Amino acid sequence: MSYTFEWGVFATYLPVLFKAALVTAETVAASMILATIVGVVLGVLQTSRSALARTIPTAYVEVWRGVPFLVQVLWTYFGLPLFLGITLPSLVAGILSLTLWAGAYLTEIFRGGIASIPITQKYAGYALGMTPRRVFTRIILPQAFRRILPPYVSQLVVTVKMSSILSVINVDEITKRADNIVVVTFRPFEVYMAAALVYFVILFALAQLGRYAEKKLRANVLAS
Amino acid sequence: MGYVFHFGMIGPYLKVLLSAGLFTLELGAICIIAATILGLIIGALHTARNATIRTVCRSYVETFRLTPFLVQMLWVYFGFPMVLGIMITPAIAGVVTLSLNGAAYASEIFRAGIQSVPRTQIFASLSLGMTIPQTMGRIVIPQGVRIVLPSYVNLIIEILKDTSMFSIIGVSEITGLTKLIVSETFRAFELYTFLAVFYLCFTLCLGRIGRLLETRVFHADKI
Numbered sequence: 001m002s003y004t005f006e007w008g009v010f011a012t013y014l015p016v017l018f019k020a021a022l023v024t025a026e027t028v029a030a031s032m033i034l035a036t037i038v039g040v041v042l043g044v045l046q047t048s049r050s051a052l053a054r055t056i057p058t059a060y061v062e063v064w065r066g067v068p069f070l071v072q073v074l075w076t077y078f079g080l081p082l083f084l085g086i087t088l089p090s091l092v093a094g095i096l097s098l099t100l101w102a103g104a105y106l107t108e109i110f111r112g113g114i115a116s117i118p119i120t121q122k123y124a125g126y127a128l129g130m131t132p133r134r135v136f137t138r139i140i141l142p143q144a145f146r147r148i149l150p151p152y153v154s155q156l157v158v159t160v161k162m163s164s165i166l167s168v169i170n171v172d173e174i175t176k177r178a179d180n181i182v183v184v185t186f187r188p189f190e191v192y193m194a195a196a197l198v199y200f201v202i203l204f205a206l207a208q209l210g211r212y213a214e215k216k217l218r219a220n221v222l223a224s
Numbered sequence: 225m226g227y228v229f230h231f232g233m234i235g236p237y238l239k240v241l242l243s244a245g246l247f248t249l250e251l252g253a254i255c256i257i258a259a260t261i262l263g264l265i266i267g268a269l270h271t272a273r274n275a276t277i278r279t280v281c282r283s284y285v286e287t288f289r290l291t292p293f294l295v296q297m298l299w300v301y302f303g304f305p306m307v308l309g310i311m312i313t314p315a316i317a318g319v320v321t322l323s324l325n326g327a328a329y330a331s332e333i334f335r336a337g338i339q340s341v342p343r344t345q346i347f348a349s350l351s352l353g354m355t356i357p358q359t360m361g362r363i364v365i366p367q368g369v370r371i372v373l374p375s376y377v378n379l380i381i382e383i384l385k386d387t388s389m390f391s392i393i394g395v396s397e398i399t400g401l402t403k404l405i406v407s408e409t410f411r412a413f414e415l416y417t418f419l420a421v422f423y424l425c426f427t428l429c430l431g432r433i434g435r436l437l438e439t440r441v442f443h444a445d446k447i
Binding site for chain 1: 388417431
């Protein structure tokens with residue numbers, strides 16, 4: 001145990017890694033926005049009465065949740081371009097795979113949120129003379145969104161963690177930057193610890209924000 | 225779109241791929257067992273009355289849950305040998321990290337299970353003259369299991385999927401081996417599709433078994 005921890009390395013590269021967090025943030029933001037669209041559309045489709053309309057989202061969710069994210073990334077970056085005869089920049093492949101992966105989880109979250117609203121709410125809307133579309137957009141969705149928020153935030157946290165795997169296809173985010181720094185400094189212990197700290201700070205803030213929003217919402221629901 | 229599929233090229237590699245697949249399952253099984261044992265201990269300690277013990281558990285869980293598994297694994301594999309002055313194989317580094325990581329998630333699941341059974345039920349059964357082992361075996365565990373089972377099955381699936389990341393530090397489980405074969409044959413589409421199907425078989429089966437256990441054995445739908 002004669003190891004001396006190099007605080008110099010830790011302190012020098014911590015800001016560099018915080019800067020790389022911007023790339024992580026951009027990648028995750030882009031993926032989460034696209035995945036939310038995927039999730040809303042497929043989640044709504046899953047609550048439809050047509051069996052065919054339910055099969056496609058269900059199959060998608062099962063496949064994308066059942067395959068390791070790393071395999072999906074490798075498939076999207078190395079396999080898909082061969083099949084389509086195109087070249088895919090690593091960032092595009094990264095965002096695409098992260099979107100489809102998060103989309104599968106968000107589909108389930110949105111489906112659950114919509115299904116959790118009592119059916120009597122729908123009947124009440126109809127009884128008041130609202131059209132089905134109006135009932136859905138004015139009654140069901142607003143209530144569903146409220147219930148979706150806590151799992152949505154946890155999904156956001158998991159997506160940030162999963163984005164570290166994009167380092168494998170050279171997306172220049174926190175983990176990739178840390179890899180590069182390790183090659184130069186040969187100080188993996190300090191550098192990866194700094195990277196972990198950067199993730200921890202971001203994710204702790206996100207988790208705290210989620211907890212706060214949850215508390216606020218619960219208070220709102222109780223008050224109403 | 226002039227791509228010609230050639231799934232037949234997997235044929236000669238099938239045997240090595242499947243033995244690597246077996247290795248993946250072995251790695252997964254070891255991690256699941258270790259994570260379960262450690263998770264039970266940490267989860268139980270987390271319900272302790274001593275505030276210091278609870279804080280230690282809380283910090284352990286949060287540290288592992290709020291950092292990516294990949295970074296943890298890279299830290300253990302590349303960092304620790306330098307600090308401790310020992311050599312560790314990639315497989316051991318992977319298994320140790322995934323077990324510790326899984327234990328953090330498992331402990332939260334088990335804690336929820338323990339806390340889901342109201343204290344009053346324990347008091348009630350003790351006042352009826354049941355011994356503590358009887359109370360645990362007949363009152364607490366049967367109810368806790370129903371709460372724990374769905375999340376626990378999910379955790380098993382997540383751990384099995386996470387073993388694919390061992391390939392990043394050079395373990396030749398099925399993902400690592402597939403990468404190697406891709407670099408020789410350039411048949412990325414066929415091989416990675418095969419790889420995805422391999423994982424899918426096991427994750428779907430585990431999910432089905434979990435649901436069967438929930439409804440048929442523990443009747444979780446009837447409470």
